[in-house]
Amino acid sequence: MKLFSIICLGFVSITCNTIYSQNKDLDESIKRGKDIYQDFCITCHMGNGEGLAGAFPPLAKSDFLMNNRAKSIHAIKYGLQGEVVVNGKKYNSVMASQGLTDDEVADVMNYITNSWGNKNEKIVTVKEVSEVKK
Amino acid sequence: MKKLIFIIPFITIALSACAQQTESSVKAEDPKTLSYTTEVVVSDIPIAWGLEFLPDGSMLITEKAGALIHFKDGVKTNITGAPEVYNRGQGGFLDIKLHPDYANNGWIYMTYASSEGEGTGGNTALMRAKLSGTSLTNQEVLYKAGPNTTRGQHFGSRIVFDNDGYLYFSAGERGDHFVNPQDLTKDNGKIYRLYDDGRIPEDNPFVNTPNAKKAIWSYGHRNPQGMIKHPITGEIWAHEHGPQGGDEINIVKKGKNYGWPVISYGINYDNTILTELTAKEGMEQPLFYWVPSIAPSGFAMVTSDKYPDWKGNLLVGSLKFGYVERLVLENNKVIKREKLFEGVGRVRNVVQAPDGFIYLGVEGKGIVKVIPN
Numbered sequence: 001m002k003l004f005s006i007i008c009l010g011f012v013s014i015t016c017n018t019i020y021s022q023n024k025d026l027d028e029s030i031k032r033g034k035d036i037y038q039d040f041c042i043t044c045h046m047g048n049g050e051g052l053a054g055a056f057p058p059l060a061k062s063d064f065l066m067n068n069r070a071k072s073i074h075a076i077k078y079g080l081q082g083e084v085v086v087n088g089k090k091y092n093s094v095m096a097s098q099g100l101t102d103d104e105v106a107d108v109m110n111y112i113t114n115s116w117g118n119k120n121e122k123i124v125t126v127k128e129v130s131e132v133k134k
Numbered sequence: 135m136k137k138l139i140f141i142i143p144f145i146t147i148a149l150s151a152c153a154q155q156t157e158s159s160v161k162a163e164d165p166k167t168l169s170y171t172t173e174v175v176v177s178d179i180p181i182a183w184g185l186e187f188l189p190d191g192s193m194l195i196t197e198k199a200g201a202l203i204h205f206k207d208g209v210k211t212n213i214t215g216a217p218e219v220y221n222r223g224q225g226g227f228l229d230i231k232l233h234p235d236y237a238n239n240g241w242i243y244m245t246y247a248s249s250e251g252e253g254t255g256g257n258t259a260l261m262r263a264k265l266s267g268t269s270l271t272n273q274e275v276l277y278k279a280g281p282n283t284t285r286g287q288h289f290g291s292r293i294v295f296d297n298d299g300y301l302y303f304s305a306g307e308r309g310d311h312f313v314n315p316q317d318l319t320k321d322n323g324k325i326y327r328l329y330d331d332g333r334i335p336e337d338n339p340f341v342n343t344p345n346a347k348k349a350i351w352s353y354g355h356r357n358p359q360g361m362i363k364h365p366i367t368g369e370i371w372a373h374e375h376g377p378q379g380g381d382e383i384n385i386v387k388k389g390k391n392y393g394w395p396v397i398s399y400g401i402n403y404d405n406t407i408l409t410e411l412t413a414k415e416g417m418e419q420p421l422f423y424w425v426p427s428i429a430p431s432g433f434a435m436v437t438s439d440k441y442p443d444w445k446g447n448l449l450v451g452s453l454k455f456g457y458v459e460r461l462v463l464e465n466n467k468v469i470k471r472e473k474l475f476e477g478v479g480r481v482r483n484v485v486q487a488p489d490g491f492i493y494l495g496v497e498g499k500g501i502v503k504v505i506p507n
Contacts, residue, residue: 038403039309040223040286043429047404055454079180081498093456094480094498096181096198098286099222 026110026123033111040098041108049116055093057086060116069109073124073132076105102129155379155401155425156412162428162459162471170441171507172475174499176205182495184230184244185485189237194265195501196244198226204268205501215263215270220247220256223286228258229303231293233330240264241330245291245303248278255284257321258291258305260332276332277303277349279321285309288322288375292361292433297368300335301328302386304372306357311395315354318346323394325358325372325386327351339389354392354417360433360450360484361386371421373430373450376400377408381427382420383448385466393417399425422461422468429454432483438490440506449474449492451481458484458494478502 037045041059045051049060059065064086065072074080079097083090100108106124113120176182181198188194192206194213202216219227225247233241241262248259260277263270288306295301307314307323315323318340326349327338340346358374370386380400384392397411399420413419424430432451436444448461456479462470483495492504 042403043287047402052454055456081180094180096497099225 026114026121029107029110029123030114032104033107033109034115036100036104036108037111040100041112044095049112049118051086055091057084057089057091059112059118061118062086065112066118066120069124070132073105073109073129076100076108077102077129077132078134102126105129155399157425158423158471160468160471162473164476165460165472165474168474169443169506170474170504172478172494172502173505174501175493175503176203176210176501177499179203179500181226181482181497182500183226183228183482185483185493185495185501186230186232186242187487187489188232188265191489193501194230194242195495196227196230196246198228200227202227202230202244202270204265211268213265213268213270215273217244217246217248217259217261217273217275220249220282222247222256222284224306225256225258225286225289228289228291229293231295233262234295234299242270243276243293243301243303245293247289248275249282250275251278251280251282253281253283255282256289257282257308258289258303260293260301260303260326260328262330262332274332276328277326279305283308283310288357290358292359292372294361294363294370295330296363296370299330301330302326302351302361302370303328304355304358304361304374306359306374307355307394311356315356315394316391316396318343318350318353321347323353323355324350325352325355325361325370351388352386352390352392354390354394354396356394356398359431362433362435365435365437371433371435373433375429375431376424376427378403378405379425379427381424381430383422383461383468384418384420387418391417392420399423400427421466427454428452428459430459432481432485432495434484434486434492436486436492438486438492440490441492441504449484451484451494453480453482453497456480475504 044056051058081094083092103126106126106129109124183198184196186194195203199221200219202213204211228245231243243262247256249256257279263273287309290304290306293303304325314320334348341348358372361372372386373383377400380398397414402408430450434449450459457476458474460472461468480497485493494502496502
């Protein structure tokens with residue numbers, strides 16, 4: 001019995017630990033991602049991710065971003081061109097690749113999917129970004 | 135207490151009034167009639183940043199990611215030996231310009247983001263080289279701004295020669311506005327003036343200023359991506375990106391301070407105030423400012439006979455709104471603004487070619503020619 005509780009406790013603490021450290025990783029990634037955003041994205045997608053009507057699609061509450069995780073990573077990594085529909089509105093423009101490293105793409109993804117009303121608890125990892133191929 | 139509550143709305147109004155920007159004095163209109171249209175003449179170039187015409191009428195096009203494209207008789211050829219570029223954020227292959235005496239000396243000048251030199255990241259560089267067949271040869275790096283940084287913003291950069299053969303080029307402040315533009319001992323946020331071989335002219339304004347970068351011609355710039363020689367006066371005119379609001383056109387004069395970030399008609403992207411000042415003693419006022427911003431890139435003054443109703447007007451590309459802005463001047467004052475070809479795409483470059491036609495670099499398209507309809 002005693003052994004059982006120790007094992008149980010052990011599991012609980014391991015689980016707690018992973019959740020805790022994942023949140024910590026996520027928080028730190030979001031923090032770094034904010035700097036990347038202000039450096040590389042804000043000129044087009046604007047201060048609150050609202051974009052600019054007719055020119056730059058929003059990231060705040062964007063169905064494209066929140067429902068297409070791999071496609072969004074692909075867009076940030078390699079650029080995006082041609083018609084896209086974001087929240088029912090059509091855009092037909094170009095976003096060039098910003099030349100970010102995989103860890104920077106992960107950070108900025110974690111930031112934009114957790115800002116301005118967006119919520120995403122499943123952290124985007126460097127590994128995940130590296131597996132998105134051209 | 136009651137009194138205090140009464141005051142609150144006034145304070146709020148007063149505060150928000152501070153954040154209000156004064157819009158441009160002249161608003162951009164849709165054209166009433168337009169006798170010109172656009173035609174794609176070189177397609178499938180992601181970002182045609184710079185454009186120059188060789189004496190045979192063929193084009194040299196810099197593509198931001200690093201390719202130098204020669205377009206002749208309908209065929210695109212990649213030129214080898216182009217500079218190695220640091221393609222990140224707004225940096226990459228930038229402008230290209232022929233020497234005014236190209237016919238005799240063959241020199242071609244290019245600006246680009248380069249990771250050569252001190253620090254990780256990149257910064258703006260100027261190279262000259264000659265074209266031999268499908269290769270560049272005799273490459274010489276004439277200037278490299280430093281130190282490098284991994285920031286994505288503000289490399290400049292346009293190249294212009296004046297009537298006396300001096301070369302001017304711009305380097306933006308690399309996102310470090312409190313550090314670079316007002317400091318003469320640092321690169322970035324500057325327009326530079328050099329001899330065509332890269333030497334520093336003896337009459338540059340800061341040659342005797344201790345520790346100053348001697349190539350500096352003017353400072354306090356943010357990110358100039360349009361620069362021309364005025365076809366009549368020979369002056370150098372440049373426009374630059376402001377932050378949110380506050381793009382400017384300036385006549386670039388020897389040793390002058392254009393004020394960034396001490397004075398600006400713009401505010402930060404998060405809507406906070408960057409500076410309360412729009413004017414200050416010792417700092418130049420722009421010839422014109424844009425609020426809201428159009429994100430200007432590419433600059434031309436129309437002189438050719440192909441567009442009689444545009445003679446003497448300025449054309450400026452708008453990256454943000456995807457049009458070409460036509461500005462009508464009277465005694466160096468903008469009296470009218472018109473939006474041309476709205477929806478054409480992000481306009482990166484505007485050039486009046488030796489054949490008199492206007493050509494645009496449009497992102498996601500390539501080179502677009504403005505023709506009578």
